[in-house]
Amino acid sequence: xxxxxxxxxxxxTSYQAAVHELVNTKFVPRLSSLTQAATALALLxxxxxxxxxxxxxxxxxxxxxxxSSQLLVLLLLLSLHFYYEPSLHAFVQKKSTSAWQNFxxxxxxxxxxxxxxxxxxIAMLVNFVFTAISIGMPFVLIDHLHAGNTxxxxxxxxxxxxxxxxxxxxxxxxxxxxxxxxLIGGLAGSGLALIVLGIxxxxxxxxxxxxxxxxxxxGMLTALxxxxxxxKLQTTLPTNLLGRITSLMTTACQVMMPLGALTYTFLFQISxxxxxxxxxxxxxxxxxxxxxxxxxxxxxxxxxx
Numbered sequence: 001x002x003x004x005x006x007x008x009x010x011x012x013t014s015y016q017a018a019v020h021e022l023v024n025t026k027f028v029p030r031l032s033s034l035t036q037a038a039t040a041l042a043l044l045x046x047x048x049x050x051x052x053x054x055x056x057x058x059x060x061x062x063x064x065x066x067x068s069s070q071l072l073v074l075l076l077l078l079s080l081h082f083y084y085e086p087s088l089h090a091f092v093q094k095k096s097t098s099a100w101q102n103f104x105x106x107x108x109x110x111x112x113x114x115x116x117x118x119x120x121x122i123a124m125l126v127n128f129v130f131t132a133i134s135i136g137m138p139f140v141l142i143d144h145l146h147a148g149n150t151x152x153x154x155x156x157x158x159x160x161x162x163x164x165x166x167x168x169x170x171x172x173x174x175x176x177x178x179x180x181x182x183l184i185g186g187l188a189g190s191g192l193a194l195i196v197l198g199i200x201x202x203x204x205x206x207x208x209x210x211x212x213x214x215x216x217x218x219g220m221l222t223a224l225x226x227x228x229x230x231x232k233l234q235t236t237l238p239t240n241l242l243g244r245i246t247s248l249m250t251t252a253c254q255v256m257m258p259l260g261a262l263t264y265t266f267l268f269q270i271s272x273x274x275x276x277x278x279x280x281x282x283x284x285x286x287x288x289x290x291x292x293x294x295x296x297x298x299x300x301x302x303x304x305x
Contacts, residue, residue: 012250028231028234028235029171029227029231029235030171032226032227032230032231032234033168033170033171033227034167034171035230036163036170036223036226036227036230037167037168037171037223039163040161040163040164040167040219040223041164043160043163044160044161044164053065105241105244106241106244106245106247107248109241109244109245110248115296115299115300115302116245118292118295118296119232119249120248120249122183122289123229123249123252124252124253124255124256125256125285125288126187126190126225126285127253127254127256127257127260128256128259128260128263129191129194129260129281129282130222130260131256131257131260131261131264132264132277132281133159133194135260135261135265135268136264136268136274136277136278137152137155137156138152139268139274140201140268140274140275140278141155144274144275145201145204145207147207151207151208151211154208155208155211155212155215156215158211158212158213158215158216159215159216159218159219159222160219161216162215162216162218162219162220162222162223163219163220163222163223164223165216165219165220165223166219166220166221166222166224166227167223167227170223170224170227180296180300182224182225183228183229184293184296186221186222186224186225187285187289188286188289188290189217189221190218190221190222190225190282190285191282191283191284191285191286191287191288191289192282192286193214193218193282194278194279194281194282194285195278195279195282196214196282197211197214197218197278197282198275198276198277198278198279198281199275199279200214201275201278202273202276202279233245233246233249264277
């Protein structure tokens with residue numbers, strides 16, 4: 001698992017850094033939207049396909065299928081052909097730089113651009129708060145409300161479905177406009193959605209219908225946040241720094257996920273009313289974004305990077 005995680009990290013970082021080289025700038029918003037849609041579709045279909053294939057094939061053949069699919073992906077990647085323009089090779093560095101020097105260059109660029117720094121802090125906060133869903137929803141539905149695994153599956157499907165729908169809609173429109181308004185609206189709306197989700201779990205009336213609707217909206221807001229942020233980074237950051245900045249952001253966000261898992265696991269275990277943790281988490285996200293709005297607007301006017 002550790003090797004797979006490291007390999008995926010390299011793949012994702014390389015992909016993000018290569019977007020400028022692979023895709024025309026005007027198609028970057030559509031690419032980001034379709035990438036988010038593909039991820040949501042995989043989350044939507046993988047549980048059903050996994051259960052079906054596992055029940056038919058068994059564990060051993062399931063492993064062979066996994067190996068075969070990875071080999072197929074490798075062959076597809078090796079079959080790609082890249083055509084470089086001569087201008088990209090016109091400049092040749094006379095002195096090679098170390099990985100540490102490259103990291104320092106990326107960090108220096110980050111420290112010089114306050115809006116970019118704000119975005120990374122916000123991404124860390126969102127990843128921390130959203131851990132409440134992955135940790136808390138199974139606990140509340142199965143252990144506290146005794147709704148069963150079926151209800152959990154429906155609600156998780158609604159979350160992925162909302163992300164898929166919003167991603168497809170964003171692929172058909174211009175995702176480069178009104179970046180800060182979409183980001184603030186999506187974050188504030190996500191905080192409110194978490195509050196409503198906690199209330200739905202507390203009331204426990206028409207749980208599936210109301211919970212699915214709230215999570216559908218939350219999934220759509222999540223797609224809006226992710227696509228807007230990816231488009232902003234991929235269309236404004238210098239090509240030679242894109243991989244370093246996205247790597248720093250990914251690392252910072254990944255650090256928050258185990259911290260969030262530990263924190264929310266502890267909170268849900270000791271709380272007698274675990275649904276209120278969603279309300280508190282949503283309130284934390286909402287009021288943090290409201291308080292940060294003046295700073296975000298100020299930094300966006302000062303720093304266009």
